[in-house]
Amino acid sequence: MAFAGDWLKPPRHMNGTSFFYFATDQYRYEAKVNEEQLKWGGRFSQMHPADFNAMAARLGWLPSYPQFTQNSLKLVKEAREKGLKEADEVAQYMAQLIKEEKVDWAIEHPDDPRNFPKVFFNWRSNLLGDTGKGHEYFAKHLMGGEDTVLAESGSSWQPETIDIAEKPPEGKVDLFVSLDFRMTSTGLFSDIVLPAATWYEKYDISSTDMHPFIHPFNAAITPPWEAKSDWDAFREISRVFSELAKDHLPACEDLVMSPLSHDTVDEIAQPFGKVFDWRKDGVEPIPGKTMPKFQIVKRDYPNVFHQFTTIGPDIQKGYGSKGVVIPGEDVYKELLNRLGVCGREGLGKGRPDLYSAKHAIEAILDMSGATNGKRAVAGWKSLEKKTGQKLAEIAQGHEEDAYTLLDITAQPRQAISTPVWSGMEKDGRRYSPFTVNTEYMIPWRTLTGRQSFYLDHEVMLDFGEGLPLYLPPLNHGPFLLGEDKVENSGKWLTVRYLTPHQKWGIHTMFTETTNMTTLFRGWQTVWINEEDAASIGIKDNDWIEVYNRNGAVAARAVVTYRIPRGVVYMYHAQDRTMGVPANAINKNRGGTHNSVTRITPKQTHMIGGYSQLSYGFNYYGPTGNQRDTIAIIRRLKEVDWLED
Amino acid sequence: MRIKTQVCMVMHLDKCIGCHTCSVTCKNTWTNRPGVEYVWFNNVETRPGPGYPKQWENTDRFKGGWVLKNGKLRLRAGGPVSKLANIFYNPNMATIQEDFYEPWTYDFEHLFTAPKKDRVPVARPKSLMTGKYIDKPTWSSNWDDDLAGGNEIAPTDPNVQKLQEHIKMEYEKTFMMYLPRICEHCLNPSCVASCPSGALYKRDEDGIVLVDQEACRGWRFCMNGCPYHKVYYNWNTHKAEKCHFCYPRTEAGLPTICSETCVGRIRYIGVVLYDADKVKAAASVEDPKKLYEAQLSVFLDPFDPEVIKEARKAGINDQWIEGAQNSPIYKMAMKWKIALPLHPEYRTLPMVWYVPPLNPIMNHIENEEELATDGYIPAVDQMRIPMEYLASLLTAGDTGIIRHVLLKLTAMRVHMRAKTVGGVDDYKHSQLLKEADTSVEELEEMARLLAVAKYNERFVIPTGRREMKDDLFYQQGACSIEDLAPPEGMIR
Known part of the structure; x- marks a missing residue:
């Protein structure tokens, strides 16, 4: 539900580290690797991290966004115009375009204005006052604000495969919107700060594997002034967006590139830990095998609001995470009953209603094994099929449990053990990782099915890290040679x-x-x-x-x-x-x-x-x-x- | 025998992590008002350190508590005559800027209203006394948190200055502990005796020390008359205020807010029975090192049939007697003698008790796996916090008592460890058990209360007794904030 999987798949995810490394141009300011490490391998350990990251994107190891300098909507449209009907055909077509270098990897052209993150939504994170590592690079290159970057790209180690603009771009973002209830540095840098409800003005739930409880948040008062809960704020944005989309962005097809994923068959895509770069090592670029997967997603922009406010049909096909699948037919029926039926005209009519935060909470409580015993048992049964072990008993006795928001408001409830986690909370135990693996003989999710101390991947060996080892702290100086121009007369x-x-x-x-x-x-x-x-x-x-x-x-x-x-x-x-x-x-x-x-x-x-x-x-x-x-x-x- | 009841608290310092949650929840509940910005009924001090207010233990400076003069108890700050002489200027009183701190906030509003500029705006610190910007704060209620300030600040701790042996404050020899503090609700409160207006009183039913807000005239002799410096002045109302043990909560059988919210669950609350006739004598013992023992002598055994009979005669009902029997305080302070009073030498008979912290030893214990039980005895003597320092806080300097408590706590740990994971030799005949003067049964009982006891065992609080007072039938539905309204409607 979090990524609209009930309506369309796959979602477009990007790992933050790589995204910000390129978006804030930090890759321009690298210092050469530790001398110590040069003694090892050399094929990978001496690659510039940006070159390595571009390779990781190209080989399907990591997600990469923006995907290509060319517009992904147009790429699908062109493929369709060429008469390609099947998804496989389009993926093959993409692989061919990439091989022939007719499309450009955005990660290799981060300073092309077409690849800038022009609109940026910052939701409840203090990106520009706290979490963004390399704050001054954020200020300079992403925001175009005051900055105190003292490094010089000229004296830094530069990548080989990245197309670097002569003058580094400053202020890549055109519109920066924050949704937060505090005025942090991020708010100060924002073009728009949306007033947000605090913890005591909205409904939410929280749980973690650090404690065994599911906690509710309940509104003591309604949000003051113009403040809105996160759910309401995004819903209203989706409403206006959908209205505007009717004229400006009609439904169309999009190309989504995704990496080889954990807990899927992708885990055996590149066997024996050998690295073959289709660009130079003579292997073919095959989507989902030697390069990322390409999938077509139907974007129904004018209906985003309806998709946001109702549970979509795909839940009925089953859902889950980490390779655990819970059958969805009964869940969908239960949701209709528990959430009520949407009466709003349009795409969502007749579907389970998801209009408010409370609806979303009830939906999660109903669908998650941690709060609904039937789902927990279904989850364990799914894992039974995979492992051949008897597991359903872990959650048995909980089939009748189906916590509601009112239940957890009366008293936070203990989570039911689910296969999504590796700990066990049965018999009043506290969470401890991997207890189900040791006690129920569930293989670890590793190559060997056991705890792995030796990693035989070529890159690991190249770095000399096939076994756990101690690496001394990096010994970079405060400045690179010739960089320090700070006047310093005192001590x-x-x-x-x-x-x-x-x-x-x-x-x-x-x-x-x-x-x-x-x-x-x-x-x-x-x-x-x-x-x-x-x-x-x-x-x-x-x-x-x-x-x-x-x-x-x-x-x-x-x-x-x-x-x-x-x-x-x-x-x-x-x-x-x-x-x-x-x-x-x-x-x-x-x-x-x-x-x-x-x-x-x-x-x-x-x-x-x-x-x-x-x-x-x-x-x-x-x-x-x-x-x-x-x-x-x-x-x-x-x-x-x-x-x- | 004049039996009275007293609510008490024990704080188990081994479990205090210095998070200050107690301070924050207390402040948000009771002192988040104009006039008491600088006031923390509950505060947590990093020790060694001067505490809050700065060097409150410096009795030469503030002249708090009692002294024994010619065998008689006298206020250190002087009696009524010297009070009258100084009534418009009390030289011993702490001042907000010198001894407490100038409270400040930030100009948060500026972040919203600052004009468009090249540089991001900043909320500057602003004094809550003058309303003016300050360049930087220079002191706070917890300025020396975790030994911040190092050798400039930590050695100003009056307990450090009293130590026989000079301790060097350096990285390798660092020692540290937290000391959470509230009002001691003493049996012999010197704040009460210091008040020229008779506004402070120790209430009969549970021993909580309170300020009658209507009687207080703002003379402030209570502020320094209290040797713990736990009475404060509200500049807005011109009255004294202090920790009142959250009596609106305890009367309802609930723990104080500081106890309720304590993350480490270090706090215990319960009632004890004592003989009010013995208080004066106990406070008047000549040798300060004998005061702890004398203080213990005023408490009564709640299981003694004679005591129960007398208690009933004194109007103490069975719930309170039962409360005293199940009291975690009675167990820790009186029965096991592991909880000690803070600065008994002030002669006020404080009612908040502290279990001293075990702490890492200076030198590494080798081969701990094979260590014999008795090997832990020298370990107690090598702990990082000097025994003398703890004695200065809790036993008027008697290190023997501290050592005994630490041995007992160590014995408990060794025994519980042996019980769960093994690894020590035959325990029952060990020297450790003998020196700690305890038994396996007692250690297991202690371990339960100190380590696993749940809410209902940590807080044993009989509800307040309102059945004898006032016309409750008439008062039902009345609003406690507005008193009984309208006053003219009262028919008695």
């Missing part, structure tokens, strides 16, 4: 810069209230060992700045003997919205904790199409690693609020 220190999670939250939310900031020193602060601090004339609570080639952040020093020398801690996600003056380098607003970091992609995370090393949305893919940052810390002599 300074080069330190390892860490951004751990703070004790009061994972991110900014709730820690920026008056009381919470009073519970410590207000924002922003950086912890430093007191001997280090003394060596450069920093006293407790002095203004300081931390900078390197990625950018600069202004903060106050917390001096202590509790952390070792040589490192500074800037607790994650303080954001620059409160109490942050200008930096001294270029008099811009002293940035966020991610102003001095950047995305450091790890190529081995990009492997795909090989058993457990296959891309899975929200499960497997490259992480936006921003650790191993080296930076310079010094006193900030002058405080300029940039406000007068």
Whole structure:
């Protein structure tokens, strides 16, 4: 339901790390790999991460969006005009076009304006004040705002297969819309901030494998002023979008490229962990085998609103995730009963109603095995077929359980064990990963069916990482040779810069209230060992700045003997919205904790199409690693609020 | 025998993670109003550190609590005569800027109203006292969180300054603990004795110490008269305010908000019975190190038939007697003697008790798998937090008592570990058990209450007794906020 799978498949997913690595032009500022690693392999380990990522996209390992410089709607239209009727034919046609280089991979042309993310919706994330690693690159290239990027692409390591524009584009986004109930840095950079309901003004549910309960959120009051719940906000956008689409964007066919996926037959697409690049290794580009899959999706833009507000017919064909399939006929009937029947004229009439957030909650509670015993048993039965093991008993005794929003409002309920997770919550046990694998003999989802310590993929071996090993921190300096043009007359220190999670939250939310900031020193602060601090004339609570080639952040020093020398801690996600003056380098607003970091992609995370090393949305893919940052810390002599 | 009842709290410091949830929920419930911006009825201190307000334990500075003069109890700050002399200027009082902190907020509104500019706007810090922008905050209720400030701040802890041996504050020798604090609701409260207007009182039914808001004249002698510095001044109403043990909740049988929301479940609430006739003598013991023992002597065994008989005579009903029998406080503080009072040397007989924290030892224990039970005895003496430091907080300097409690807690861990995973030798004949002066039965009982006890075992709170008071039939449906309205309609 989350990705409209009840109406059309497949969804278009993109992994964030790769997307932002290219969209924010961070690939232009790479530093060469560790000298240590050069001793190994060499075929892959010395590839520029952007070249590697482009290869991963080309070989179907990772998703890649935008797909091609050419419009995907037009590509299907052209194929149809050539008389291609079957989906397979269109896919073959695409493979041929790609082979003949008649279409361009967008990932290889990230600075072509046709490949810019021109409209950007940011939903409840503080992308530009917190989570975006390499904040200053976001500010410069994606947003075109004030930035303090001090790196130079000229002195950086450049990729070979990526078409790089002479002058890096700035401000790729034309329209940036935020939907959030807090005014974060992201809101400050947005063209439009949609007023959003808070947790106490909307209905929602939450669960995690960290605790055994399903929690409700209930509105204590209706959203004040113009605020709307997330569900209502997106529904109303879909309503207007659909109306406009009648004239401007009629129904048509779209081409969706997707990678070789986890938990499908794609996992054996590229056997033995051998890498064959169809572009140069003499193999044919075959969709779903040596390259991504191409599928046709019918986009019914004028009916998006109706699709949004009702449960679609495809549920009846069954649904599920991670290769577990729950039969859908009965579910659909139950949903009609539980949600009520949509009476709105149009595509959705007569279908289960999904108009409000409460409908969506009831639909999820009904469809998920964690909250509906019948689904849990059906899920285990599906896995029984695959594994040949007796599993249904794990959820037996729960067949009668079907939690409603009112049930979990009265008291949060314990989740029922489902095959989507590997833990077991039967018999009052708490979640612990892989308990069903050990106790019910369910094979691990690996090549061997066991826990794998040895990974024989060519890329892993090339990096010398076939077995788990310790790698020392990367030893990049704060600047590349010749890059450092910062005037520095006073004392300074080069330190390892860490951004751990703070004790009061994972991110900014709730820690920026008056009381919470009073519970410590207000924002922003950086912890430093007191001997280090003394060596450069920093006293407790002095203004300081931390900078390197990625950018600069202004903060106050917390001096202590509790952390070792040589490192500074800037607790994650303080954001620059409160109490942050200008930096001294270029008099811009002293940035966020991610102003001095950047995305450091790890190529081995990009492997795909090989058993457990296959891309899975929200499960497997490259992480936006921003650790191993080296930076310079010094006193900030002058405080300029940039406000007068 | 004059039997009275007292609600008490135990905080098990081993389980405190310093999250300050107690402080936040307390503040959001009780002191989120103009006039009390700087006030935290509940706060959590990182120790070593000066605490909140700064160096509240410095009795030379604030002159809180009682002293023994010629065998008689006297307020350290002086009696009525010296109070009268200083009534318009109290030299011992803490000031908001020097000792508490200048509360601040941020100019959040500016983020919405800032004009279009090249640089993103920022919400600047703004004083909640003057309404003016401040460059940067310089102190707060928790400025030295997790040893922030290092050697500039931690050694200003009055307990550190008292230590015989100089401790070097450095990375390798770092020690740290959290100390959550509320009002102690003392049996011998010096704040009550300090008030020239008689506005503070210890209520009879449960021993909660309260400020009568109508009687308070704002003289503020209670502020420094309390050696724990847990009475505050509301500049808006010009009255004193303090932690009232969430009596609207406890009267309904619910735990205080700080206890209810405690993430580590470190807090326990229960009632105890004590002999009010013994309080004065217990507070007047000459040797400060004997005060802890003297304090224990005022409590009564709720299972003693004689005590039960007397309690009933004093109007204490069976629910409260049963509450005292099931009280987690009675078990921890009086029976097992693992919970200790904070600064008994102040002679106020504080009613919030602390189980001292076990903590990592300085040197690594080698071959822990094969370690004999008695190998843990020296471990207790090598813990990172100096025993003397804990003694300065909890036993007026008597390290023997601290050592005994830590041994007992260690014995509990060793025993429970042996029981679940094995790995130690025959326990019953061990020296550890002997030195800790305990039994396997007691350790298992302790483990249950300290580690697995659920809500109903941690909070044993008989409801408040309203059946004897007021015309409840008449008052039904009346709004508690508006009093009984209209006053002219009252017929008595």
